[in-house]
Each structure stands twice: as C-alpha cells, then as structure tokens.
Amino acid sequence: MSVIKTFQFLSKEKIEDLANDLLMRMQGTPNFPNWPGVAERAVDFLKLGMVWDKIPNQNGRPVAARIYPTQRLIEINEDIPKLQQDPGFVESTIAHEVGHWVLHINEEEADGIVEQLELPLDCVTTEQPFLCRDVGERMALSSPKTQADWVEWQAQYFASCLLMPRYKLEEARKKYDLTKWSHLYALRKDLGVTISNFTNRLQDLGWIDIPKGSKQIYLRNTGFNR
Numbered sequence: 001m002s003v004i005k006t007f008q009f010l011s012k013e014k015i016e017d018l019a020n021d022l023l024m025r026m027q028g029t030p031n032f033p034n035w036p037g038v039a040e041r042a043v044d045f046l047k048l049g050m051v052w053d054k055i056p057n058q059n060g061r062p063v064a065a066r067i068y069p070t071q072r073l074i075e076i077n078e079d080i081p082k083l084q085q086d087p088g089f090v091e092s093t094i095a096h097e098v099g100h101w102v103l104h105i106n107e108e109e110a111d112g113i114v115e116q117l118e119l120p121l122d123c124v125t126t127e128q129p130f131l132c133r134d135v136g137e138r139m140a141l142s143s144p145k146t147q148a149d150w151v152e153w154q155a156q157y158f159a160s161c162l163l164m165p166r167y168k169l170e171e172a173r174k175k176y177d178l179t180k181w182s183h184l185y186a187l188r189k190d191l192g193v194t195i196s197n198f199t200n201r202l203q204d205l206g207w208i209d210i211p212k213g214s215k216q217i218y219l220r221n222t223g224f225n226r
C-alpha cells in the first residue's frame, strides 16, 4: 500500500457522505463544526498542520496549495494574490486539501514508521478557472478528462460539501430568498465561501438556475415550500 491511494471513481453521493461523516465526527469535540471557518476546524480535528509558504510553479503553473501526507502538513502558497485577498478562496483551498486527505491518502501509511519517500500532492492552479481553483466554474467549463483531473474534481466536490452541507443550506433557505443577490451575498458571508462557490453549489443541487450570461436567479421547482 502506498501513501497515496490508487485512483477510484467516487460518486457525488459517496463524496458528500464522506464530508458529512467528517462533520459528524467533529460534533461534540473542541473542533465542532462552526461557520465561517469550518475548514480550519476540520484541519485541527484531523490533527493536520497548516502553513503559508512559497511554492514554486509546476510546469509553469502556479500551485495554490499542497499536502505532505507523512508530515500531515498543508502548505498554502503565500505568493498567490487571490489567496491573500479572498478569504472565501482560502477557505475553499483548505477544504480542498482536507478533501485530498480524506479521499486520497492512506492515513495508516502516512503515519507509518517505515520511511516513506516524501512526495507532496501538489495542487496546480492558475488564476484562470482550472485545477484546484474554483471547481464550480471549471466543472461548468469543462469536465475532468484525466485521472489527475478527477482527483482534483473529487477534492473540490468534497470541499463544496464540507463548506456548504445540505443541512446548513436547508436552514438558510427557510430564512432567505435565494433569488435575491443581496441574500446570497449575506449567506455566503455566513458560510465563509466565495459567491461563485456558493451559487455553483446551489445550482449543482438543482435549487436555483442562473442562465449563462444572466444575472437573473430562478428558483427551481424542488417541491420545497418557502
């Protein structure tokens, strides 16, 4: 067995279950789920470390973050301006790394006493919609093609479920009007996520529709009475 698990297809349901399972395990601990900042709490709960550092480009592309499994360490790239400026992007990046930890790393191996070749899992990113950046947009633009793309997609879908679990959103839509941008902005602030992550999650759940190129938000018929 190696530190990085062999690739497997994971359904959205499976990934969401694993994110919910983590949130459930955090209940009743000092790192109980709380928003905003649930990703940092997950990091603490999983006894991972996190540092800001300089990460060199990989194949000419900036790397947003990476994780060193055997050191249980997440590095966030301090040289990416968007990570300096946008707390929602930081939150999504941290949750994405937590996703890699839960989905792609064999914890027993990472903790093993056997000396391992320390290969970090790099998360290549750019300021353009692509890997590890803003998967909602990326998914809308192109579907994952390679196994590496799928690994990134899985981590980002996990991040989305961890940061915006259904039960939190169910609570929210009882109180807010999801067709109003001002309400969406207020909600995404409470959750600590970017507006695009938030609207992508709501669209992925089939709750709202924002036609391409439009600012109009339509409520989908979900059988839910407001």
Ligand SMILES: [Zn+2]
Pocket (backbone or CB within 6 Å): 096, 100, 122, 123, 124, 132, 151, 152, 155
């Ligand atoms: Zn990644």
